[in-house]
Amino acid sequence: MKDKFFNYIHDLQDTITSKLEAIDGKATFQEDLWKRPEGGGGRTRVIENGAVFEKGGVNISGVHGKLPESMQAYFGVKDADFFACGLSLVLHPKNPMVPTVHANWRYFEMYDQKGNIVDQWFGGGQDLTPYYLFEDDATHFHQTCKTACDKHHPEFYQNYKARCDDYFYNAHRNEGRGVGGLFFDYCKQTDAMNMQNWYDFVTEVGNSFLEAYVPIVEKRKGLDYTKAQRDWQEIRRGRYVEFNLVHDKGTLFGLKTNGRIESILMSLPPHVQWVYDHHPEKGSDEEKLINVLQNPIDWV
Numbered sequence: 001m002k003d004k005f006f007n008y009i010h011d012l013q014d015t016i017t018s019k020l021e022a023i024d025g026k027a028t029f030q031e032d033l034w035k036r037p038e039g040g041g042g043r044t045r046v047i048e049n050g051a052v053f054e055k056g057g058v059n060i061s062g063v064h065g066k067l068p069e070s071m072q073a074y075f076g077v078k079d080a081d082f083f084a085c086g087l088s089l090v091l092h093p094k095n096p097m098v099p100t101v102h103a104n105w106r107y108f109e110m111y112d113q114k115g116n117i118v119d120q121w122f123g124g125g126q127d128l129t130p131y132y133l134f135e136d137d138a139t140h141f142h143q144t145c146k147t148a149c150d151k152h153h154p155e156f157y158q159n160y161k162a163r164c165d166d167y168f169y170n171a172h173r174n175e176g177r178g179v180g181g182l183f184f185d186y187c188k189q190t191d192a193m194n195m196q197n198w199y200d201f202v203t204e205v206g207n208s209f210l211e212a213y214v215p216i217v218e219k220r221k222g223l224d225y226t227k228a229q230r231d232w233q234e235i236r237r238g239r240y241v242e243f244n245l246v247h248d249k250g251t252l253f254g255l256k257t258n259g260r261i262e263s264i265l266m267s268l269p270p271h272v273q274w275v276y277d278h279h280p281e282k283g284s285d286e287e288k289l290i291n292v293l294q295n296p297i298d299w300v
Contacts, residue, residue, distance in 0.1 A: 001120070001195055002062075002083055005107040005202075009060045009087040010043075012105075012206055016089065017045050017058050019210055023217055026051035029058070034260050039065035040083075044263045048270070052098070052221050056091035057266035063257065067110065070256045080118070081111040084257075087206070088250065090267040091213075096233035097223040099130035099137065099178070100240065101213050102267070104250060105206045122198045123185035125160065126209055127168055128216075129178030129240060131233040133289045135299075137216045138179045142299035144212035145182050145205070152201040153193075157300075160184045165296040170243050175293040177243045181212075232286050234273040241268055 017029045027050030035041035042061030047053050062085035072080060086106030093100065105124035112118050128141045142161070149156035164183035169176050182205060187198045244251055244267055254264040280286030 001199065002085065002107060002109055005122075005199060006060075006062050006085045008203055008206070009085065009105065013043065013045065013058055013060050013087055016210060017047075019214065020047065020053065020056070020058070020091070023214065023221075024050040024052045027053065032262075034263070036063050036065075036258070036260065038258060039063060042260065042263060044260070044266065046266055050094070052093055052095070052217065054092050054094040055266075055270045056089070057263070058087070058089040059263050059266065060087045061085060061260075061263065063259070068257055071253070075110070075119075077110065077118075079113055081113075081115075083109045083111075084253075086124070088267075092237070092269040093217065093221070095221055095223060096131040096225050096229045097134075097220040098217055099128050099220075100237075100269075101129070102127055103206075103209050105202050107202075120188070120195065121185070122187040122195075122202045124202055124205065125164060125181060125183035126205065126212065127164055127178055127181035127183070128213075129236075130289065131236050132229070132285055133179070133292055134216075134220070137220070138297075138299045140215060141179075141181060141212050144208050146300050148204045148208040149182070149201075151204060152197070156184075156201070157182070161298075168243065170239055170247070172246070173239060173242070175239070175290065176296060177240060177293075179292065179299070180296060231273065232280075234269075234271050235275055235278055236289075237269040237272045238274045241272055244268065 021028050027047050029045040029047045032044040040063035042059060044059045046057045048055050064083040067080045067082045072078060086104060088104045090102045103126035107122050109117055110119040146157040160182040161180060164180040165176060167183045168178060189195050251264055280290060
C-alpha cells in the first residue's frame with residue numbers, strides 16, 4: 001500500500017504542477033529534491049512571482065525511521081518505527097478575488113521492532129480560503145467535494161465537511177480560516193472499509209482537486225482590484241499564518257520529526273499584514289466574509 005500510494009502522489013504532483021503552470025503562463029515551479037538524514041526524502045516544487053500565483057508549493061515526501069519520542073508519547077507507543085508519505089499543497093494567488101487553497105493527502109504506517117505493521121491509516125482533505133466571498137465559488141468547491149465523497153459513502157461529505165469546519169478554525173479569533181471543504185484523518189480498516197476502499201476514496205478526492213479549484217481561478221484571475229482590497233488580502237493572510245503556526249497538526253508533525261523546514265513553511269504567504277485591532281467597515285464585503293467565517297454555511 002505504501003508503494004502504491006507514493007506512486008500515486010508522485011504522478012499527481014506532476015499533473016497538478018503542469019496544470020498550474022499552464023494557468024499562470026509566466027512562472028514555473030522550481031524543483032528541489034531533498035533527503036532526510038534519518039530516512040527518506042521528498043520532492044518540493046515551489047512557484048513564485050507569477051502572473052496568477054504569488055507563491056505556492058506542491059510537495060511530496062516519503063519519510064521513515066524511528067518514531068521520535070515526542071510522537072511516541074502522542075500515539076501512546078514505545079520503540080515504534082514509522083513510514084509516512086503524502087502530497088501537500090498551498091497556493092496564494094496574487095489577485096485578492098482569487099481564493100487561497102490548501103490540500104493534503106497522506107498515508108501513515110507504524111511498525112513494531114520486528115517490522116510488522118501495527119497501525120496504518122489515511123488522512124487528508126482540501127479547503128478554500130477566500131478574501132472576498134463569491135458564493136457560487138464556495139458552492140462549486142463544495143459540490144465537487146460532495147460528488148467525490150458520494151461515490152464512496154452517503155455520509156462522507158456531511159461528516160468530513162463538519163470536521164473541516166471544526167479543524168480549520170482559529171479559536172483565538174473565533175472564526176474559521178476559510179469556507180471549508182473536507183478534512184479526514186485516521187481512516188483505518190473496519191468491517192465496512194478496508195484499506196483498499198480507503199485508498200480508492202482518498203485518490204478520488206485527490207483527483208477532484210483541479211476540478212474543484214481551477215474553474216474558480218479562471219473565473220476570478222482577471223478581475224480588477226484596489227490597493228485597499230490588496231491590503232485586506234494581506235491582513236487575512238495573517239490569519240492563515242496564525243492557524244498554520246498555532247493549530248496545524250501537519251506543521252507540528254513535521255517539526256517534531258525533523259522534517260525539512262523549507263518544505264514545511266512553504267505554506268506561508270510572502271506578503272502579510274498584522275494591523276492592530278483591525279475591523280472591517282459595517283456593511284462592507286469584508287464584513288460579509290467575516291460573518292460567514294464566524295458562522296459556517298452548508299454550501300450544498
